[in-house]
Amino acid sequence: MIIAKNIHKSFGDLEVLKGIDLHVKPQEVVVLVGVSGSGKSTLLRCFNFLEMINHGEIILDGKPVNIKKDNLNKIRAEVGMVFQHFNLFPHKTVLENIIEAPMMVKKKEKGAAIKHAKQLLEKVGLAEKADVYPSKLSGGQKQRVAIARSLAMEPKVMLFDEPTSALDPELVSEVLAVMKQLAQEGMTMVVVTHEMRFAKEVADRIIMLDQGRIIESADPKTFFENPSHDRTRQFIQLVE
Amino acid sequence: MPEIFGTLWEVFARTWSGFLDATVITLQLTGVGVVLGCVLGLFFALLKLSGSKPLQLIANFYITIIRGTPLIVQIVFLYFGITEFITLSNFWAGAIALGVHNGAYIAEIFRGAIQGIDKGQSEASSSLGMTKGQSMRRIIFPQALKRSIPPLGNQFIIALKDSSLVYVIGVAELFSLANREAAQSFQPFETYLVVGLYYLVLVMIFSYLLSLYERKLDVDK
Numbered sequence: 001m002i003i004a005k006n007i008h009k010s011f012g013d014l015e016v017l018k019g020i021d022l023h024v025k026p027q028e029v030v031v032l033v034g035v036s037g038s039g040k041s042t043l044l045r046c047f048n049f050l051e052m053i054n055h056g057e058i059i060l061d062g063k064p065v066n067i068k069k070d071n072l073n074k075i076r077a078e079v080g081m082v083f084q085h086f087n088l089f090p091h092k093t094v095l096e097n098i099i100e101a102p103m104m105v106k107k108k109e110k111g112a113a114i115k116h117a118k119q120l121l122e123k124v125g126l127a128e129k130a131d132v133y134p135s136k137l138s139g140g141q142k143q144r145v146a147i148a149r150s151l152a153m154e155p156k157v158m159l160f161d162e163p164t165s166a167l168d169p170e171l172v173s174e175v176l177a178v179m180k181q182l183a184q185e186g187m188t189m190v191v192v193t194h195e196m197r198f199a200k201e202v203a204d205r206i207i208m209l210d211q212g213r214i215i216e217s218a219d220p221k222t223f224f225e226n227p228s229h230d231r232t233r234q235f236i237q238l239v240e
Numbered sequence: 241m242p243e244i245f246g247t248l249w250e251v252f253a254r255t256w257s258g259f260l261d262a263t264v265i266t267l268q269l270t271g272v273g274v275v276l277g278c279v280l281g282l283f284f285a286l287l288k289l290s291g292s293k294p295l296q297l298i299a300n301f302y303i304t305i306i307r308g309t310p311l312i313v314q315i316v317f318l319y320f321g322i323t324e325f326i327t328l329s330n331f332w333a334g335a336i337a338l339g340v341h342n343g344a345y346i347a348e349i350f351r352g353a354i355q356g357i358d359k360g361q362s363e364a365s366s367s368l369g370m371t372k373g374q375s376m377r378r379i380i381f382p383q384a385l386k387r388s389i390p391p392l393g394n395q396f397i398i399a400l401k402d403s404s405l406v407y408v409i410g411v412a413e414l415f416s417l418a419n420r421e422a423a424q425s426f427q428p429f430e431t432y433l434v435v436g437l438y439y440l441v442l443v444m445i446f447s448y449l450l451s452l453y454e455r456k457l458d459v460d461k
Contacts, residue, residue, distance in 0.1 A: 048367055077369025087364035091382050101368035104378060146364075153368055 001026045001157050001188045002047055007056035009042055016042045018212035020056070024157070027186045031199040034209035035235065040192045043209065044159050047190065048079040061156055077105050080150030080158040084165050086142040088134040088149070094121070095130040098149045106153070113152070120148040124178050140171030144178055157188040164195055196239050200224065208232050244430075251430040255421055259438060262417040266442070269335050269403040269413060274396050276339025281346025286376075288351050299347065306344035312405045314341055319409040334406030342399050349391045353384035386457055393450040397443050404439075414438055 002024040009017040016039045024030050032040040045051040047058065049065070049072045058065050065075060089097050098117035102108040108116075121127045124144040134142055143163055150158060160179065164172040176198050183189055183202050193199065199206050199220060206223040208216035208231070216223065216232040227233050287299035306314070319333035328336065357380050365375035404415035418435035422428040 050363055050366065073366070073369050073371050076367055079367070081364075081367035083360060083364065083367075085358075085360055087358070087360035089361065089364070089379055089383075091386070100378065101365075101370060104374050105369040149368070 001028070001061060002190070003057075003059040004043075004047075005057040005059070007043070007046060007058070008054050009039075009046060009051060010054055016212055017046070017053075020209075020212075020214060022207070022214065024188060024190055026188055028204045029183045029189045029191065029202055031203040031206045032190065032192045032209060033194070033196075033199065033206060033235065033239075035238075038209040039212045040209045041161055044161050044190060044192050047157075047159055048076050048081050050081075073105070077101070077153055078156050080153060080155035082143070082146050082150055082158065082160045082163045084162040086134075086139070086146045086166075088142055088146055090134050093131050093133055094126065094137070094145050097134070097145060098152045101149070102152050117148070117152055120151050121145075123151075123181075124148045125174075138171060139167045140174045143167065143175045147175075147178055147182075151182075157190065158182065160189065160191040160193065162192050162194070164193065194239060196224075196236075208235065247427065248430050248433060251421075251425070251427055252434050254425075255417075255431070255434065258417055258421075259414065259435070262412060262414045263438060263442070265331070265411065266400070266403050266413040269331070269338060269406060269411065270396070270400045272335035273338030273342055273399045273403065276336065277342030277346045277395070277399065278392075280339065280343025281348075281350050284343065284347035285350035285354065288347065289354060303344045303347055306341055311337065311341045311402055312408060315406055316408055330406070330409040330411045334403070334409060334411050338399060338403060338406070341402070342395060345395055345398075346392065349388050349395065350384065353388040353391075354380060356387060357383050389450070389454060389457070393447070397446060400442060400446065401439060 002022070004020055004022040007017050007020040008015065020039075020043055022030075022043075032043065034040045042051055046053050047060075049067065052067050060075060060079070065072075089100065092100065095114065095117055098120060099108075099110070099113040102113045102116065103110060118127065118130065121130055124147055126141060126144055126148070129137065129141065129145070134145065137145065147158075147163075163179070164175050167175065172195065176195060179189070179191070179198070180202050191198075191203075201220075203220050205217060206220055207214055208223075208227075208229070210229075210231050215229045216227055218227070223232070224236060227236065284299040284302055287295040290296065315334055315337040318328060318337045319330055354376075361379055361383070362375050365379045370378070403413060406413060407416040407419060410416065414435055418431050422431040425431060
């Protein structure tokens with residue numbers, strides 16, 4: 001689904017990604033972990049071209065992406081993204097947030113967009129909040145709306161950038177439950193998170209980044225019980 | 241002291257029908273100035289935010305020239321200074337000067353408001369596949385406009401009062417009329433007090449309408 005080959009990314013003199021190779025298979029759930037500054041969020045943002053790679057190649061759904069020539073908006077429409085700070089549109093109701101992109105980008109007819117949006121709200125357990133403005137929602141509710149908004153574009157893959165890091169502890173589980181359900185339905189997902197329990201339960205593969213490189217890539221059991229790298233061991237001790 | 245109120249009332253009663261006509265012209269000048277100012281302001285704000293160096297240069301040139309020279313100079317320049325190329329009526333010379341002048345300030349208001357919108361908003365719209373134009377039109381600008389309303393209202397009040405400067409090219413607005421009345425009646429004290437009162441009342445009405453509108457926006461969200 002996503003193939004990354006030898007990705008390099010620098011911000012000025014600071015090289016954040018130093019040659020990343022990664023292959024995310026269809027329906028796979030990959031969790032990216034690492035200390036802050038390890039490059040995991042940057043890598044995720046490269047996958048939907050919010051950051052442009054300096055070097056290397058990204059192949060999405062079999063098609064190599066040419067940053068300069070391809071219509072990146074069209075590509076982004078197929079890659080869902082959920083942000084740490086939700087980034088809902090505050091001047092639009094929950095329903096309007098969800099139907100905006102399907103109508104503007106996919107030119108979906110309004111009735112159909114609303115119908116789909118309501119199904120998605122049902123799915124994330126917020127059917128009764130359709131006409132509410134985001135400011136009236138809790139953090140967990142906001143993030144579930146943000147997930148529904150991404151799903152409305154019917155993406156082939158969903159990226160989650162620390163989706164629960166801005167939430168009060170008691171609201172984390174409602175968001176993780178929605179993500180877990182998505183994973184079970186076969187959505188391809190790449191998740192940057194510090195929620196190790198989620199990683200253990202849901203991930204097919206956990207990838208550890210350290211200083212811009214992948215140092216560990218293993219199934220959850222191996223990752224936690226028998227990691228190959230010292231840094232991974234330290235990291236696990238740190239978070240558990 | 242009471243005789244002051246007597247003469248004030250006398251001046252007011254004698255001049256009100258003339259001042260009412262002049263008020264209409266003042267409002268027309270302000271209206272054209274403000275609408276033109278908003279159009280130019282948005283246009284130059286977008287140039288400044290375009291990311292293109294030449295376009296930014298054009299916008300900076302406009303803003304620097306207009307903010308760096310007095311409005312009264314701009315007014316007489318448009319009316320007397322360019323007659324070789326184009327002849328404008330004094331009303332339109334004044335109204336356009338007001339619009340061009342306010343455009344420079346409104347451009348900065350819009351630019352600041354647009355830049356003040358959290359970067360996450362444009363990232364979210366991009367991530368949903370929206371183009372830059374769609375994102376600006378549907379997501380960023382509506383939020384920026386709402387934040388612009390207090391400083392815009394301030395700018396509109398300034399425009400209303402600045403419209404008095406077109407007296408130099410003889411537009412029959414409030415202040416022109418006040419000058420004439422003051423000279424003819426030998427009552428400058430009363431006349432200027434009365435015309436000041438007209439401006440004050442206009443500004444207060446506008447401020448009140450603005451506060452109603454702001455409250456409505458707050459209720460909406």
